[in-house]
Amino acid sequence: MSNAYRPVATFLVLVGLYLAGIAYADFLARGPNDFALFWPAAGVAFAASVRYGLRWVLLIPAAALAGLAIRPSVPLVYQAISTIGDTLATLLGAWIARRDRVPAYPQFRSAFRMLVGAIVTALVGAAIGAVAMLSAGNLGTFSVPEAFLRWSMGNLLGITAIAPAIVLFSYRNTQLSAFDAGEKSARQLEQSLWNIALVLSFLLLGWGASTEGRYPLGMSSLPLSVMVWGALRFEPLRTAVAVALTVLLIGSFAGIGLPGIALPADTFDSAMLLSYLCMVSILPITLALVVNEGRIATRKLLRRATTDPLTGLPNRVAFETTVRRALTDPVAPPLALCYVDLDHIKLVNDTASHAAGDCLIVGVAGILRGSLQPGDALAHLGGDEFALLLHNATPTIARDRTQALVRTIEAYRGQWEGRMLTTTASMGVVPFQAGEAEFASLLSQADAACYTAKEQGGNRVCVAGAMPGDVLDRTVAMRWAVRIREALDKRAFSLYAQTMTPLHAGLDTGRHFEILLRMHDRKTGQHLTPNHFMPAAERFRLGVPIDRMVVDMTLGWLESHPEHAATVTTCAINLSGEAMVDEGFIGYVAERLRRSAFPASRICLEITETSAVRDLGRAQRCIDQLRALGCRFSLDDFGTGFCSFSYLRSLDVDYFKIDGSFVREMQTVPLSAAVVRSITQIAHVLDKKTIAEHTENEGLIRTLTELGVDFGQGYAIDKPQPLDDYFAKPFIAPSFAAPADRLRA
Structure with a gap:
């Protein structure tokens, strides 16, 4: 009517x-x-x-x-x-x-x-x-x-x-x-x-x-x-x-x-x-x-407890209930779980406003809601993330539907106070059958696939199983991230030290060493080296928390052992690339050094060449702020970057740490020896010192000495040891006799 x-x-x-x-x-x-x-x-x-x-x-x-x-x-x-x-x-x-x-x-x-x-x-x-x-x-x-x-x-x-x-x-x-x-x-x-x-x-x-x-x-x-x-x-x-x-x-x-x-x-x-x-x-x-x-x-x-207030969509709790119900349905058709993550939404928040970002999220929510078919479910998981449960979705159908959604979101234009808002989406899809999986596993796989899509540039779909290697790498990294967080909470890390010895007379002859980190593996009892866990830590932004912990543990040990601290000339601590651009970290280090009895002038912070080159301006600001407290700096892995010599004047560092790949090949590859010689000569012209990594044998020590390299570090000189064991041995200053005699000493 x-x-x-x-x-x-x-x-x-x-x-x-x-x-x-x-x-x-x-x-x-x-x-x-x-x-x-x-x-x-x-x-x-x-x-x-x-x-x-x-x-x-x-x-x-x-x-x-x-x-x-x-x-x-x-x-x-x-x-x-x-x-x-x-x-x-x-x-x-x-x-x-x-x-x-x-x-x-x-x-x-x-x-x-x-x-x-x-x-x-x-x-x-x-x-x-x-x-x-x-x-x-x-x-x-x-x-x-x-x-x-x-x-x-x-x-x-x-x-x-x-x-x-x-x-x-x-x-x-x-x-x-x-x-x-x-x-x-x-x-x-x-x-x-x-x-x-x-x-x-x-x-x-x-x-x-x-x-x-x-x-x-x-x-x-x-x-x-x-x-x-x-x-x-x-x-x-x-x-x-x-x-x-x-x-x-x-x-x-x-x-x-x-x-x-x-x-x-x-x-x-x-x-x-x-x-x-x-x-x-x-x-x-x-x-x-x-x-x-x-x-x-x-x-x-x-409804308030199960509904997202911004979009009006079900939240994660409600979505989990829906998926679990579908998982127990014996006659359920083929299903697919899709994890949606909007690309670069932070850019909208920073340039327009968070309200504009919310407006864009609501608009995308409308697109996703409009795509639903009978039996589908949609939820806003929070932030810029959504989840979709697709019914009657074989892997091919799921891929086609999600790719169509990616194109629709890319074409969407939101309006905010006269401004045009745009975004794209990365989607991870996991096809499954009822009774063959658990919700937590499905969501984890979909999240991993979504992250893989985002790492490949975003604005694309990654179907779990279609790209198993990428998704597996992401899943392994996520598990490592969980282990790292647990280790940080429990401080399940140990400090090791490795000597950096002077190769010439006239250099400071006190203890020069680099702090190395090991993570305890509860299952095996082993002490894992950083190459096991640092890639995942940097991938999931855990580098700065680790750096904070290392700085605090190192200074704490030296403060509690003043008799050993008195013998130290240089204590080198590695910093992650994230730390260089994290104002909170720089402030933390400054505050920690101010209340420490150990002189900041004996601390040398090592930054990698690649992280410094990524943002020269911010890297130099970090160096300036901490150098004002007395810290020294070393440019790690030097020689691996693109056109390394072009930015040497822009970075006020004290040491160039020559990348170990050149040092190892010096005796067999003439070009590597030439690179080491060039780096050393330029460093001396700039009034800086050089340190050679991976000094593994007596011949390398002799060659490095002849080339004028200032310090050597490697197994031919000293192996990494727990900090307590390292200082338990009496310190013997280098004699600068023949290399073989110095090694025997």
Whole structure:
């Protein structure tokens, strides 16, 4: 039906219900001067005015005009006054019920206001109605107080029995429900049993009313019990309809004149019966609303706990529940788990704002939501990451769908304060069958595949299994990262030292050594060298935490052993590439050195050539800040970078540490010897010292000495030893005799 005609149709339906209520009340009355047991029409008018607005009270005069044809025996004066009275009473009562904001769904508080409004409607309508009957001479044997009492009680029962069902029926399609579709489906059997129980209670009530037993009205407790069951288990509409049917049924039995439930003979009996029926109509619906309000509050909390506030999508908790349910489905079709990570979203956050980044994330969420097919699931895992569960997705279908999504996201243009926002996405896909995997494993594989796609440049899809080597490397690195974090938490690292010995006279002859790191392997008991764990540490940004720990452990050891620290001339500590651009790390080192008793001038920080070349400006700022405290610097792996000599003047370092690949090949590759000679000569021109790594034999020591290299470091001189063992040996200063003699010493 068109929305333009819906209010008209609703109005006509309500007018029809109002007239039906009048006809039903006339059926219950025993004559023109008698009172109906209750007035259902009052409930229709009150419900319409409360639900749709005060102007809907006009259905009362509209129905009264239509009712002139079906009630010709009723005096016009009486009809006019009673219609005016009902209209004014309903208007006042509905205004009271609507005085505060009308809730999105009836609640206990709004129901209480409706009850107050119903009482006011009943009292005002009864007062005007009694006056109308007195004016028309229709009081008969009743006094004005009796007429007022019967009228008010009849109106109140009509409102409490009929109005809730009409109001709740109008909310039947509301989005705010205490049950989702799955719960409603699961309750179908219980609902069917409830329907059967309600019908049986009506049949038993009818049987009791047809007998001349002493307490047939007590059998109304049967439908009351069923209504309480419904109030506790189902939505309030079901209880409200049961209430209306129960009251109408009891009224009908009384109107028919069944011996068990006869119409009351006097005003007192009427008051008792109407009071009982009001209780029957009020209590179940009140209970239903209270219970339903609790359900809705619980569901809101659950949705809040399982919904991402930014995108409105399910969060990781809800997604995990969905995937686990799919994993246990024995008839599930081929499935695929997709991990989505937006590329360069940090660039948007930094250049536009975090609000702009959020806007872009919401836009991408809309794209992903629009791509869903029946059975699919989507979640926002947080930040710029999403997850998709694809149904009926073979590996080929999963790849095609995700590649189409990558293209769609690339083409997306978001608007933010006049600026165009764009992004791309990296996706990792894991095809699987139900029962063949666990959620944690699937998500880990999808994450690894996604990271592989990102490392390959982003804006692409990586299907786990199609590129097993890359994904396996990523998975292994992730496991190493976990082990490294655990080792950092427990400080499961040891410090080793290796000597850097002077090769010429005139150089400082104190202890020159480099700090080397080892990680404890709990399973094997081994001490792992950095080549095992540092690639993963740098890949997952754990280099700076490791550097912090090494600096602290080194200074802590030297501070606690001042007798050994006094023999140290140079203590070299390696820094990762991340540390050079991390302001927090530089500040930490500066603060740690300021409160250390060990002189900063004896600390030499080693930075790799490649990390320095990556950002010369930031590298030099780092050097300047720490050199101001007295630290020295060494350029590690020198000679491996592109056009190394071109930036030597830009980096204020003290040592060039010649890359070991050149040193090892000096005796067999003339070019390597020439490179070592050139580096040494340029270093001396710049007033810097050189250190040769991987000095593995006596011949290399002799050659390095002849070339003028200042320091040698390698197994031919000294092997790495635990720091305690290294200092436990007495220090012997180099004699600068023949190389063989120096080694024997």
